[in-house]
Amino acid sequence: TQLLEQSPQFLSIQEGENLTVYCNSSSVFSSLQWYRQEPGEGPVLLVTVVTGGEVKKLKRLTFQFGDARKDSSLHITAAQPGDTGLYLCAGNGGKLIFGQGTELSVKP
Amino acid sequence: DAGITQSPRHKVTETGTPVTLRCHQTENHRYMYWYRQDPGHGLRLIHYSYGVKDTDKGEVSDGYSVSRSKTEDFLLTLESATSSQTSVYFCAMGGQAWDGYTFGSGTRLTVV
Numbered sequence: 001t002q003l004l005e006q007s008p009q010f011l012s013i014q015e016g017e018n019l020t021v022y023c024n025s026s027s028v029f030s031s032l033q034w035y036r037q038e039p040g041e042g043p044v045l046l047v048t049v050v051t052g053g054e055v056k057k058l059k060r061l062t063f064q065f066g067d068a069r070k071d072s073s074l075h076i077t078a079a080q081p082g083d084t085g086l087y088l089c090a091g092n093g094g095k096l097i098f099g100q101g102t103e104l105s106v107k108p
Numbered sequence: 109d110a111g112i113t114q115s116p117r118h119k120v121t122e123t124g125t126p127v128t129l130r131c132h133q134t135e136n137h138r139y140m141y142w143y144r145q146d147p148g149h150g151l152r153l154i155h156y157s158y159g160v161k162d163t164d165k166g167e168v169s170d171g172y173s174v175s176r177s178k179t180e181d182f183l184l185t186l187e188s189a190t191s192s193q194t195s196v197y198f199c200a201m202g203g204q205a206w207d208g209y210t211f212g213s214g215t216r217l218t219v220v
Contacts, residue, residue, distance in 0.1 A: 004150075006150075009148070033208055040213070040214070041213050041214070042198050042200070042211025042212050042213050042214055043151070043198075043211050044211070045208035045209070045210075048207075048208055088150060088151065090151075095141070095153060095156060095166070096153075096209060097153075098143075098150040098151040098152070099150050100148055100149055100150040101150050
């Protein structure tokens with residue numbers, strides 16, 4: 001069974017701080033995705049990483065896929081209250097396997 | 109236009125009753141999925157469909173059945189609802205997994 005472990009599960013920070021969320025597995029995935037979910041809504045795709053070692057940037061968000069394609073990280077620079085939400089990583093194992101999520105709260 | 113809609117958005121039902129949740133898409137996607145979301149568990153796959161009348165089980169399929177008689181509609185049925193099925197249910201559509209999925213807004217189901 002493929003599993004994805006996210007850490008931390010909860011993160012509460014002040015506006016302007018930097019943070020990193022980790023997504024780890026013992027399994028290799030052909031690709032990995034990050035989603036963001038707001039209360040009362042479904043997850044929305046942020047990015048897909050495919051190649052081991054790949055780095056993608058989306059404004060203040062930086063996503064990295066591990067060299068062995070078993071792990072990934074999401075780094076947010078200078079977090080803002082609008083970044084508040086649930087961040088989910090998902091690995092492509094034929095179907096998407098989701099991590100348990102990281103609940104981020106950014107306080108003004 | 110959302111492209112994928114779920115109904116109802118909220119439902120309260122009694123233990124032992126059957127419940128059907130509906131997912132409707134307008135994008136003509138072949139693949140559709142039902143997930144449930146619970147605190148600390150992320151999203152867990154219940155059932156999925158890869159075409160009309162073609163469905164398969166996910167990791168938490170016990171107590172659930174699905175039907176897909178048309179490309180645009182994917183129904184999830186709780187045959188006899190239990191309190192452990194209290195959850196938020198999400199439907200998703202997509203092509204291949206690497207393309208990413210588009211999710212509906214969810215149905216919050218409470219079984220009392």
